[in-house]
Amino acid sequence: MATFNGKYALITGATSGIGNELAKLFAKDGYNLVIVARTESDLEGVASGLSSIYGINVTTIAKDLSLPNAPFEVYDEVKTRGIKIDVLVNDAAQGQYGKFVETDIQRELEIVRLNIMAYLVLTKFFLKEMVARNEGKILQVASIGGQLPGPMQSVYHATKAFILSHTEALVNELKDTAVTITALLPGPTDTDFFNKAGMEHTKMVQEGTLSDPAKVAKDGYEALMSGDNKIISGLKNKVQVAMSNVMPDSVAAKQVEKQMEPSEKEK
Ligand SMILES: NC(=O)c1ccc[n+]([C@@H]2O[C@H](COP(=O)([O-])OP(=O)(O)OC[C@H]3O[C@@H](n4cnc5c(N)ncnc54)[C@H](OP(=O)(O)O)[C@@H]3O)[C@@H](O)[C@H]2O)c1
Secondary structure (H helix, E strand, O other): OOOOOOOEEEEEOOOOHHHHHHHHHHHHOOOEEEEEEOOHHHHHHHHHHHHHHHOOOEEEEEOOOOOOOHHHHHHHHHHHOOOOOOEEEEOOOOOOOOOOOOOOHHHHHHHHHHHHHHHHHHHHHHHHHHHHHOOOEEEEEOOHHHHOOOOOOHHHHHHHHHHHHHHHHHHHHOOOOOOEEEEEEOOOEOOOHHHHHOOOOEHHHHHOOOEOHHHHHHHHHHHHHHOOOEEEOOHHHHHHHHHHHHOOHHHHHHHHHHHHOEOHHHO
């Protein structure tokens, strides 16, 4: 059982991967949770698991956040239930593998709505309340992809660059308040993400070292609680971003392109 702290964290994408590991960390520290994802049965499974282990309240909201009205509906539902959100975690996002001239634009617009618009809407509404109370924290799960060129994942990388840029600006706008916003930048991590993105066959997934989502979540959680602006999870990822900052974009893009090639192991 956790020591109940009476606070609420809203976590999108809490049923799998990094978001699920973050949900466990909040629950362990006695936070009640509002968890959002598409699959009702997964939400119920996570809710009953966390509430029975930690004795916290878990509210589930099943929504497809890539639908234009969905993030507004999530906010309305939280208000209707009279819940005050102390911490917002925007985690749910997807990618899509393929050359931009060949990929499906509808799928990419869905990704833009999920990875950018849902983050923006939820951040806007909950941040307004946090600033009015002068308390609260937001974690934006971004990616090192937001700081690297993204051949074969151009839209995904661009969505993460948007979130990073927006977060950096908010850090400045919030500097005279007690509210903090933190960007978490994971590198390739061992979750269902690559399966959903059609990337399982790439060298990055088959031959690279994938981070443990529990470790990534712990890095993000600690940075959030310390009020840090940005955390790149893992030394290898810190080095990759630092090197890409000093090398020409074309060289950084070539390195990512290599990682996106089909692995020999798959052939
Ligand atoms: N894995 C990586 O290598 C990696 C690297 C860098 C950054 N990240 C970032 O980490 C975050 C989490 O990714 P992950 O790797 O943990 O992915 P994951 O294991 O695929 O989990 C994604 C979560 O988001 C939910 N979700 C997906 N689409 C949704 C939608 N349209 N509406 C509502 N919920 C949706 C999923 O539940 P449902 O499917 O039931 O909706 C699930 O709970 C993302 O922001 C991702 O960009 C991941």
